[in-house]
Amino acid sequence: MTTIQTARKAQVTSVFDIERIRADFPILKLQVNGKPLVYLDNAASSQMPQQVIDRLMRYQSTQHANINRAVHTLSEIATNEFEEARRKLQHFIHAREEREVIFTSGTTDAINLVMHGYGRKFIGRGDEIILTTLEHHSNIVPWQMLAEEKGATIRVVPVNDAGELVIDDYEKLFNERTKFVGVMHVSNALGTINPIKQMIAFAHAHGVPVLIDGAQAAPHMPVDVQDLDCDFYAFSGHKLCGPTGIGILYGKTALLERMQPFKGGGDMILSVTFEKTTYNTIPHKFEAGTPPIAAAIGLGAAVDYLSAIGMDAIYAHERSLLHYASEQMARLPGVRIIGTAEHKAAVLSFVIDGVHPHDIGTLLNEEGIAVRTGHHCAQPVMQRFKLPATSRASFAFYNNMAEVDALIVGIRTVQKVFL
Ligand SMILES: *Cc1c(COP(=O)(O)O)cnc(C)c1O
Numbered sequence: 001m002t003t004i005q006t007a008r009k010a011q012v013t014s015v016f017d018i019e020r021i022r023a024d025f026p027i028l029k030l031q032v033n034g035k036p037l038v039y040l041d042n043a044a045s046s047q048m049p050q051q052v053i054d055r056l057m058r059y060q061s062t063q064h065a066n067i068n069r070a071v072h073t074l075s076e077i078a079t080n081e082f083e084e085a086r087r088k089l090q091h092f093i094h095a096r097e098e099r100e101v102i103f104t105s106g107t108t109d110a111i112n113l114v115m116h117g118y119g120r121k122f123i124g125r126g127d128e129i130i131l132t133t134l135e136h137h138s139n140i141v142p143w144q145m146l147a148e149e150k151g152a153t154i155r156v157v158p159v160n161d162a163g164e165l166v167i168d169d170y171e172k173l174f175n176e177r178t179k180f181v182g183v184m185h186v187s188n189a190l191g192t193i194n195p196i197k198q199m200i201a202f203a204h205a206h207g208v209p210v211l212i213d214g215a216q217a218a219p220h221m222p223v224d225v226q227d228l229d230c231d232f233y234a235f236s237g238h239k240l241c242g243p244t245g246i247g248i249l250y251g252k253t254a255l256l257e258r259m260q261p262f263k264g265g266g267d268m269i270l271s272v273t274f275e276k277t278t279y280n281t282i283p284h285k286f287e288a289g290t291p292p293i294a295a296a297i298g299l300g301a302a303v304d305y306l307s308a309i310g311m312d313a314i315y316a317h318e319r320s321l322l323h324y325a326s327e328q329m330a331r332l333p334g335v336r337i338i339g340t341a342e343h344k345a346a347v348l349s350f351v352i353d354g355v356h357p358h359d360i361g362t363l364l365n366e367e368g369i370a371v372r373t374g375h376h377c378a379q380p381v382m383q384r385f386k387l388p389a390t391s392r393a394s395f396a397f398y399n400n401m402a403e404v405d406a407l408i409v410g411i412r413t414v415q416k417v418f419l
Contacts, residue, residue, distance in 0.1 A: 016313045018400050024049040024305075025398055035368030038403045038410075043188050043216060043347055043394030044372055045238045048302070052241060055301035059294050066290055068267055082293050085300030086283070092303040093233065094224040095250055102249040102256075102283045103296050107215040108138040110234035110249035111182070113286060114211050115142040117259035118232075119180065125151035127179040130203075132157040132165055133384050134187045134194070137377045139213045143182060152179075159384055163190040163339035170199060174206045181210040185217035189378040189392070190339025191322075191347030193217075197228050204229065209255065215239055218248075219396070220318055220345050222311040225250050237295060242302035246295035249286070256282045263288040314397040318346040321395045325404045332411060334419070338390050346395035349376075352411065355418045357389040363417060364391075367410045 022028050027047045030037040039047060059081065065074035067082050083098075090098045104110040119142075123129065129143050133156055147154050155178075157170040165183075181203045186193050200210045209231035217223060218235040225233050232255070237246035251259075261268055261279055265288035270278040279285045306314065325348055329335055334353040352360060361373035372392045375382045382388065393407055 016309065016317055018317070018398070021309065021398050022400065024051065026050060026053070028398065032368040032370070033366050038367075038369040038406045040393040040395060040399065040403065040407060041370045041372050042219075042396040042399075043239070043376075043392065045244070046219060046241050046396050047398070048241055048243070048298075049305050051305050052243075052298050052301045056243065056294055056298045059297050063297075064294065067293055068284075078293055081297050081300075082291070085296045088300040088303050089248055092223075092307065093218070093248075093250055094226050096226060097253060099282045100250055100253055100256065102251065102286045103291050104234075104247045104249050104286075105245055105292065106236040106238070106247035107136075107213060107234045108247075110232075110247050111139055111211065111213065112142050113249055113262040114232050114234075114251070115146050116262040117286065118209075118255065119143070119146045120149070121258075121260050123150055123152050123179045126177055127152045128155050128173075128175070128177045129153070130155050130157065130170070130173050130178060130181045130183075130208075132170075132183050132194075133159045133380050134163070134165065134190065134192060134378065135182065135184055135380070136188055136213060136215070137379070139182050139184060139211075140380070143180075153177075156380075157183075159192075159381065162341050163187065163192045163381075163385075164341045164343075165192075165194055165199075167195065167198070171202055174202070174208070178203075178206060178208050181208055182213065183210065184213040184215070185223075186214075186220065186345045186347075187339070187378070187381070188216045188347065188394075189376040189381050189390070190341065190349055191344040191394075192339060192341040193221075193343040193345055195343075196230070200228060200230050216345060216347070219306075220311075221315045231255055237299040237302065240299070240302055241305060242299035243292075243295040245292045246299050248299075253282065256286070259286075261285050261288070265289045267291075309397065317397050318395055318399075321399055321401070321404060322346040322348070324401055325393065325395070325407065328404060328408045329411070332408070332415075334415060335411060338385055338387065348393045348395075349390040350393075351387065351390055352415060352418075355414060357391045359418070360391045360411075360414050363414045364407075364410045367406070367413065369407055369410045371407075 067079040211232040233250040238244040268288040338349040357373040
């Protein structure tokens, strides 16, 4: 280990105090069905620390007005706070410029923006779009709508039995008709961390831009969009300790400038006459109408909170949770983990022989344990594993080892009831 690594490690261990972190989250004090809440549905939505709740309250009680329009004091404050939040997000993902950060209503909205703004302008008849078997529906359906409208074709990267993308097959899909690649950074259904840097480099060697669905990565690991060299990167605030109704689309300036607007309306124009409308510059060209100002400022507070803990420390803690939980679960007879990729984030999808996933979720809930059951908005990957559904425990940095133990005890209880 170099001195820097040693120093960093020491810093990580000293800063990461799990019980102090847990104390920041009021919801973790709840009882559900008479048991302490064990919240393991973080891949669907994460919880908010008091710092973010307080920030929202301060904005609403002392700073709220519409932005960009008036000269009065409150409007100026709100505008400054909103733009300050954009800068916080810029630094969080290491974007080169703040205008590369567009506020959307979430990952789904961000991907639809790229489909309308880029896809409808630059993808045509006979062109090909590469997606993967792992994708969330929100990175499939918009591209299917585009393909149907334009007469384009979708090509799909397969996955192996561990839930990893088959990169040889990905590379074989490229030809002169390939115009776009959409791939998720981390799988919400299986936890697989995809080798996106390598995939992006390969696509760029063929002159093809790449959109990364980062909904499950941004909350769990450091993200550096310049290092990845991705063209677009999308994620949601509500999975990142922020509010619902807010998300981010990062896009490279050169691409955003060539794109057409997605939604028309106020704020996205410079001038309007019935003869001709001139669009505003980026990012405003893509932010029509009054944005979710409070949510954007809340998300800014959320990334401040996460950055103070450190995304490296968060990643390290979640890795130990994943290792511990995987080991414990592997020891349970009749329980099978779905998704055993070498590089995995803290998502554990599993099935129990003889028990329907829905019943697992219901019985765990009786123990106060929140997991998700179903297809996780990723039906193609469920079909790949010939499963209608799985149960999924997904961890956040505020989960602890005792909660893993509670999950394992909960699964044993489920097995006793059914077997
Ligand atoms: C949650 C999720 C989405 C959709 O996010 P919304 O906030 O619902 O728009 C897209 N992709 C992945 C991988 C997700 O986990």
